[in-house]
Amino acid sequence: MSQYFFQQLINGFSLGSLYALVAIGFSMIYGIVRLINFAHGDVVMIGAFSTLALVTAGVPWPIILVFVLAVGAVAGMSIEMVVFRSIRGASQVTGFIATLAVSITIQNSALMLLSGQPRNFLFPAFMRQRVGVGGVNASLTDIAIIVLTLILIGGLFLIVYRTRLGTAMRATAENLTAARLMGVAVNRTVLAAFAIGSALAAVAGFFWGGKFGQIDPLLGFVPGLKAFVACVIGGVGSIGGAMMGGYILGLAEVLFVGLLPQEYSGYRDTFVFLLLIVILLVRPSGLFVRQVEERA
Amino acid sequence: MLDVRDLNVFRGSTHVLKDVSFRVEEGELAALIGANGAGKSTTLLTLSGLLPPRSGTAVFTNDGEPLDLTRASSEKIVRAGLIQCPEGRQIFQSLSVSENLAMGAYTRRDRAGIKQSLEEVYELFPILAERANLHAGSLSGGEQMMLAIGRALLAQPRMLLLDEPSLGLAPLVVEKIFDVIARLKSTGVTIFLIEQNAAMALDIADVAYVMETGRIVLSGTGSELANNDRVRQSYLGVAA
Numbered sequence: 367m368s369q370y371f372f373q374q375l376i377n378g379f380s381l382g383s384l385y386a387l388v389a390i391g392f393s394m395i396y397g398i399v400r401l402i403n404f405a406h407g408d409v410v411m412i413g414a415f416s417t418l419a420l421v422t423a424g425v426p427w428p429i430i431l432v433f434v435l436a437v438g439a440v441a442g443m444s445i446e447m448v449v450f451r452s453i454r455g456a457s458q459v460t461g462f463i464a465t466l467a468v469s470i471t472i473q474n475s476a477l478m479l480l481s482g483q484p485r486n487f488l489f490p491a492f493m494r495q496r497v498g499v500g501g502v503n504a505s506l507t508d509i510a511i512i513v514l515t516l517i518l519i520g521g522l523f524l525i526v527y528r529t530r531l532g533t534a535m536r537a538t539a540e541n542l543t544a545a546r547l548m549g550v551a552v553n554r555t556v557l558a559a560f561a562i563g564s565a566l567a568a569v570a571g572f573f574w575g576g577k578f579g580q581i582d583p584l585l586g587f588v589p590g591l592k593a594f595v596a597c598v599i600g601g602v603g604s605i606g607g608a609m610m611g612g613y614i615l616g617l618a619e620v621l622f623v624g625l626l627p628q629e630y631s632g633y634r635d636t637f638v639f640l641l642l643i644v645i646l647l648v649r650p651s652g653l654f655v656r657q658v659e660e661r662a
Numbered sequence: 663m664l665d666v667r668d669l670n671v672f673r674g675s676t677h678v679l680k681d682v683s684f685r686v687e688e689g690e691l692a693a694l695i696g697a698n699g700a701g702k703s704t705t706l707l708t709l710s711g712l713l714p715p716r717s718g719t720a721v722f723t724n725d726g727e728p729l730d731l732t733r734a735s736s737e738k739i740v741r742a743g744l745i746q747c748p749e750g751r752q753i754f755q756s757l758s759v760s761e762n763l764a765m766g767a768y769t770r771r772d773r774a775g776i777k778q779s780l781e782e783v784y785e786l787f788p789i790l791a792e793r794a795n796l797h798a799g800s801l802s803g804g805e806q807m808m809l810a811i812g813r814a815l816l817a818q819p820r821m822l823l824l825d826e827p828s829l830g831l832a833p834l835v836v837e838k839i840f841d842v843i844a845r846l847k848s849t850g851v852t853i854f855l856i857e858q859n860a861a862m863a864l865d866i867a868d869v870a871y872v873m874e875t876g877r878i879v880l881s882g883t884g885s886e887l888a889n890n891d892r893v894r895q896s897y898l899g900v901a902a
């Protein structure tokens with residue numbers, strides 16, 4: 367395998383990891399409240415700035431990671447309690463307007479608090495070195511992003527598919543009324559889904575600065591939108607689908623730019639939305655959603 | 663065990679339940695029959711804490727401990743032992759059969775007890791044991807009904823609310839379900855049964871109530887109602 371192609375692959379996987387982290391939470395939240403959370407991307411921004419603040423304060427990296435997970439969880443729970451709880455069962459339009467308002471509020475608060483000036487943000491020097499295996503090499507940052515993301519997603523899958531809380535979350539997502547009849551305190555279950563999903567988005571923010579070198583208060587917009595596209599690719603409401611959608615989108619984007627002639631690279635986002643349109647036309651329920659047939 | 667008085671429930675702006683009162687004694691099998699849209703399911707949803715009544719009381723007493731169902735959370739009601747097997751089964755299609763049963767035991771923490779209940783349900787419905795790892799959505803209608811009942815049993819009900827368990831099922835399956843209901847009663851579970859199949863319901867009911875447009879219009883023992891002219895005409899399909 368050529369170094370160039372390998373480099374593109376690693377690049378795609380690490381970008382895909384960020385998209386997957388954001389998309390999974392987006393999908394978990396949609397799955398349980400059936401409303402699109404347009405403020406989800408802004409949790410990425412909150413995670414990025416929390417990381418920057420803690421780095422500046424000299425906190426060790428492993429502790430920063432734990433802290434950022436917690437900040438994301440608190441942000442997600444606040445969004446649930448302040449906005450989603452009062453509009454539960456509302457129409458998509460209501461949800462759209464309400465969460466757009468939250469997103470604008472978060473962005474403008476951040477602009478006032480932090481100014482719109484982008485901040486430089488770099489992982490420590492040793493993270494930027496390259497490690498080689500068998501004639502090819504990759505940056506340690508990308509490898510760390512890929513590996514940590516896989517660990518976090520593995521942990522998430524354990525929670526969702528192997529614990530009592532996870533079973534209750536899936537049950538609540540499918541049928542809220544029936545879950546209540548089982549004695550599930552659905553408010554707590556919904557809160558848990560927001561906490562977990564938003565914690566993952568915040569970790570994407572933790573990685574964001576390290577990968578792109580700069581952060582600003584409006585950085586959440588793009589990952590929020592890409593998460594939406596990833597969810598459509600994978601099937602809205604499916605966690606595994608959102609993860610796959612995130613990876614596919616990251617890889618497709620990077621390979622699009624990397625393998626086509628230079629003059630096409632400006633069409634990267636055009637390509638992403640073209641992909642979205644094609645999937646909506648061909649497989650509107652997503653690539654990975656098994657159609658559960660309902661029998662009488 | 664259950665004492666409902668002057669319950670009034672609105673859904674949206676529709677006054678659905680009007681001064682509904684009835685009682686179910688411990689160990690009894692009570693049936694509620696009535697036409698489509700009479701308010702039977704609304705009654706059950708109210709008892710499970712899913713619909714707040716406008717006025718009236720509903721008190722569930724288990725082991726001498728009264729619980730006001732009009733104020734309690736659905737979670738607390740389940741913990742008190744009042745379990746509902748809802749209309750249309752409402753099993754969790756995307757979960758496996760065994761996960762559905764685990765959801766039934768959601769409020770319980772006694773591992774040994776849960777395991778024993780699970781074995782009892784598998785004994786009652788061996789097909790569920792065979793299908794334990796399949797998606798519940800892949801079960802046939804009759805199997806889904808068995809799962810819905812099994813799931814309710816895993817909650818260890820002291821009183822079971824059943825909303826039209828025979829709806830849309832083949833006669834053989836209906837018979838099986840009614841067998842199970844009779845067996846549950848014999849083990850001391852109090853049962854409140856809603857049925858379209860009035861003949862079968864009245865046959866096994868100790869007491870029965872008839873609901874018309876949100877009001878209880880008749881009550882009596884199962885056999886009294888089965889011989890009542892009005893019931894025979896309206897619900898048992900007997901010509902006048």
Ligand SMILES: Nc1ncnc2c1ncn2[C@@H]1O[C@H](COP(=O)(O)OP(=O)(O)OP(=O)(O)O)[C@@H](O)[C@H]1O
Nearest residue numbers: 673674676678696697698699700701702703704705
């Ligand atoms: N979600 C709802 N919102 C508003 N009105 C409702 C709702 N669900 C039911 N109703 C109304 O409440 C009334 C009683 O409905 P309910 O489901 O309790 O009847 P039911 O006796 O269970 O009927 P069925 O035998 O068809 O199950 C009906 O007139 C129905 O139109």
Ligand SMILES: [Mg+2]
Nearest residue numbers: 702703704749
């Ligand atoms: Mg009904």
